[in-house]
Amino acid sequence: MVRIICLLIGYVFGLFQTSYIYGRTKGIDIREHGSGNAGTTNALRTLGKKAGAITLAGDCIKCILAVLTVRLIFGASHPEMLKLLTVYAAAGTILGHNFPFYLGFRGGKGIAATAGLIISFDWRITLVCAALFFLNLAVTHYVSLGSMMVYVVFFAMAVIMGQAGCFALEPPYLYEMYVVIALLAVLAFWEHRANIKRLIAGTERKTYLSKKSEK
Numbered sequence: 001m002v003r004i005i006c007l008l009i010g011y012v013f014g015l016f017q018t019s020y021i022y023g024r025t026k027g028i029d030i031r032e033h034g035s036g037n038a039g040t041t042n043a044l045r046t047l048g049k050k051a052g053a054i055t056l057a058g059d060c061i062k063c064i065l066a067v068l069t070v071r072l073i074f075g076a077s078h079p080e081m082l083k084l085l086t087v088y089a090a091a092g093t094i095l096g097h098n099f100p101f102y103l104g105f106r107g108g109k110g111i112a113a114t115a116g117l118i119i120s121f122d123w124r125i126t127l128v129c130a131a132l133f134f135l136n137l138a139v140t141h142y143v144s145l146g147s148m149m150v151y152v153v154f155f156a157m158a159v160i161m162g163q164a165g166c167f168a169l170e171p172p173y174l175y176e177m178y179v180v181i182a183l184l185a186v187l188a189f190w191e192h193r194a195n196i197k198r199l200i201a202g203t204e205r206k207t208y209l210s211k212k213s214e215k
Contacts, residue, residue, distance in 0.1 A: 002078060006070050006085045007092035013066035014096020017107060018058030019043040022051055031106055039108030041143050041207060049209075056112050063093040063116025084173045087180050090117035094184060098191065109191040111147045114184070118154055122166070125157045141206035144195035151185040 020038045023030035026047060031038050034046040040059065044052025070089040075082055094110035094117070119126050129150045136146035158181050161167065162174050169177065189196070198204035 002074065002085065003088050006074070006088035007095070009069055009073075010063075010066040010089040010092020010094075011096035012092075013062045013069075013089075014093040014098075014107075014113065015100050015102070016058065016062050017097070017100055017103065018062075019051070019055040019108065020103065022054055022058075023047065026051075031103075037108055038103070038106070039110075040112045042108075044207070056115070059097060059108070059112035060116040060119065062097075063090050063113045064120050066090065066093045067117070067120040080170065081173045083167050083169055084177045084180075086120065087117070087177050090114075090120065091180055091184055093117075094187070098187070109147075110184075110188060111150075114147075114151070114154075114188065117184075118150075121154075121158070122161065125154060125161070128157060129153055137207070137209070141208055142199065142204055143207045144192050144204060145199060148189060148192055148196075151188045155181050155185050 017038055019030045019040070019042065022043065023033075023046075028046075030043060030046060034042040036042070040052055040056045043055040066089045067086045070085050071082065074085050078085060090113070094113045096107075097113045098107045098110045099105040100107045118129050132153055133146040133150050136149055137143065140146075155178075159178055162169070162178065167174065167177075195204055
């Protein structure tokens with residue numbers, strides 16, 4: 001039951017659709033423009049760098065807030081499984097972001113929210129994933145590729161560090177955490193299925209952080 005509660009807490013936080021709300025302040029539905037996705041990359045391409053930065057921050061922070069809320073509520077009563085519960089909260093946030101009921105279940109792909117999960121999960125994994133993402137962006141300019149690479153590394157490092165005893169979780173909870181993270185990775189790859197086809201075909205759109213780089 002406590003896992004479901006954490007998922008629901010996260011889902012509620014995930015319903016705060018940063019790019020959609022920002023787009024509405026500009027008189028548009030972000031989902032009707034660009035890629036049709038209510039996420040950071042589409043906000044950046046459609047509304048500019050400010051919109052992209054606000055969307056990234058908002059979607060990242062909402063996941064961190066969901067995790068902090070679960071820590072405050074269950075930290076004292078469930079210390080032996082708190083790490084697992086925070087992952088459930090983050091998973092709920094990603095689901096709320098990707099599938100907001102009030103927007104016909106059409107949201108984003110959950111990558112910025114995943115950044116919030118990684119930041120709240122472990123600082124060492126955060127540093128590695130951030131370095132990997134920005135290195136990939138600098139070399140290939142493919143946001144989608146970097147996002148999927150981050151998930152693979154996040155899962156791998158979570159397992160390696162978990163097996164090394166870094167998370168103070170008993171094996172049943174630890175393995176359950178691996179499963180939840182693996183399912184989130186599968187969801188991310190599924191959400192990027194069209195991007196994967198374009199990457200294979202060589203038609204995926206590149207993203208540049210400066211106009212000078214585009215030339």
